[in-house]
Amino acid sequence: MSRRFRGESHHKVDTKGRVSIPASFRRVLEAGDPNWKSGETPELVIVYGDHRRNYLECYTMQAIDEVDDKIDAMPRGSKERKMLQRLFHGQSFPTSVDETGRLVLPAKLRQKIDLEAEAFFIAAGDTFQIWKPETYDTVERAKEEEWLDELPDDFDPLVYLDRAREE
Template structure:
């Protein structure tokens, strides 16, 4: 099983769109890049998606290869395959981490999510997301709070894990 991204942090974005990636995230990117060698910088793919997506989703090369394999398994010419190709191939940006551990985010990607001076990073298993901090706070935290508020006060979310295995 491949390594997973874990944690969250906030980092400054400079005027050229450079932002440091959390060190632990860089280790996962290295482990998820089959072409990476010590002393080199890992590759990744940033999926920015359609107009509804308010964050950037960063995939290791192994994770995006898995997505690509699933897209390729769909019938050629099907609407599902065409749309997924557009979302994951067309609306994406292949890049590398620079030698100082930073990403350079093009202006198009920064403008899409309203990223200015700060970027919020949050782990999502085999991907991580980059958000404008205020957007994450108002939208994602509100969604999380709503979900938790609909559960009984003493409910342990770990119970969902047992349900997923049929135990």
């Protein structure tokens, strides 16, 4: 099992689109890049997706290879394969971390999610997401609160792990 991204943080974005990646995230990117060597910078793939996606999802090379293998296993010419190829191959941006631990986000990606002076990073297991902080607060936190409000006060989310084992 590969290392997982964990945590969340806010980072400044400069006028050239440079933003520091949390140090712990950089260690996971290094571990998830089979070509990475000490003293070099790890590669990653940023999937920006279609107009409905309002965040950037960053994949280690290992994680994107797993996605690619699953796409390749689908029937050639199927609508599903074509759509997933468009999303993960066409609507993505391969890049690397620079020598100072930053990502350079092109203007196209910053404009897509309306990213300006600050970025919000949040771990998502084998990926991490980059959001405009205000969008995350209004969209994702609202979904989380809605879900939590439907649960009893003494609810323990670990129960979902036991269900996953049963399936």
